[in-house]
Amino acid sequence: MSAPTAIHPSAIVDPGAQLGEGVRVGPFAYIGPEVEIGAGTVIGPHCTVTGPTRIGRDNHFAGHAAIGGDPQDKKFKGERVELVIGDRNQVREFVTLNRGTVTGTGITRIGSDNMLLAYTHVAHDCIVGNHCVFSNNATLAGHVTVEDWVILSGFAGVHQFCRIGAHAFIGMGVLLSGDVPPFTMVAGEASGRPRGINSEGLKRRGFDAERIAAIKRAYRTLYVAGLPLADARQQLAEQAQTSDDVKALLHFIDSGERPLQR
Numbered sequence: 001m002s003a004p005t006a007i008h009p010s011a012i013v014d015p016g017a018q019l020g021e022g023v024r025v026g027p028f029a030y031i032g033p034e035v036e037i038g039a040g041t042v043i044g045p046h047c048t049v050t051g052p053t054r055i056g057r058d059n060h061f062a063g064h065a066a067i068g069g070d071p072q073d074k075k076f077k078g079e080r081v082e083l084v085i086g087d088r089n090q091v092r093e094f095v096t097l098n099r100g101t102v103t104g105t106g107i108t109r110i111g112s113d114n115m116l117l118a119y120t121h122v123a124h125d126c127i128v129g130n131h132c133v134f135s136n137n138a139t140l141a142g143h144v145t146v147e148d149w150v151i152l153s154g155f156a157g158v159h160q161f162c163r164i165g166a167h168a169f170i171g172m173g174v175l176l177s178g179d180v181p182p183f184t185m186v187a188g189e190a191s192g193r194p195r196g197i198n199s200e201g202l203k204r205r206g207f208d209a210e211r212i213a214a215i216k217r218a219y220r221t222l223y224v225a226g227l228p229l230a231d232a233r234q235q236l237a238e239q240a241q242t243s244d245d246v247k248a249l250l251h252f253i254d255s256g257e258r259p260l261q262r
Helices: 199-204 209-224 229-242 244-254
Strands: 035-037 053-055 066-069 082-085 096-098 107-110 184-187 193-197
Touching: 053 066, 066 082, 082 096, 096 107, 193 199, 193 209, 199 209, 209 229, 209 244, 229 244
Parallel strands: 035 053, 053 082, 066 096, 082 107
Antiparallel strands: 184 193
């Protein structure tokens, strides 16, 4: 049997909000109109959740998180835009997650099973996949796409409209201005340079030696061989015939509009 919904007496919950079974709302929290919160989710003390925002099941928002705030965009004029969050996310203290804009997709999306550590910021119209970890003070500008299993280290920042491919690792303090292909590790000085593949992360997620070897070969083709991108892409297309991982990397490159991080 699910636990009953529990709202602290000092919390304010708008009559237009919808709370699922077992939702807990802590002291001095505020839940606004047009907010939907799924079963088992915990809203910690002093959190604010403003809408339109839809939150899935079994999420945990620690104290002072600001969820569903207006986009920080000068063009925003109060239009109806949304934030959509999946299930089982851990959202720590002072995290800020903004809604979308009508000049973008109108929706900011956060997937499931993510950990967003203290002071993380996700701006308007971003898309964050599943199983990602954003360390303290990691920041996404507007319209950024982050695929599954990405790790952003502390104080990393991502320029607007950039994409980060699945299983990438971004080092501490790196400021990204270009797209990061899947599996790639970016670290070093603030501008960040590709430093190989995230082989340790891939091993932890069950990638065998053959798959990792194919990804390493693709990385060398793209970043080490000194080839023009068109020539590297041709070689990657040949390698993709025997590797679904390389095929995914090639698709990422072909579908982008911004240059790759170099």
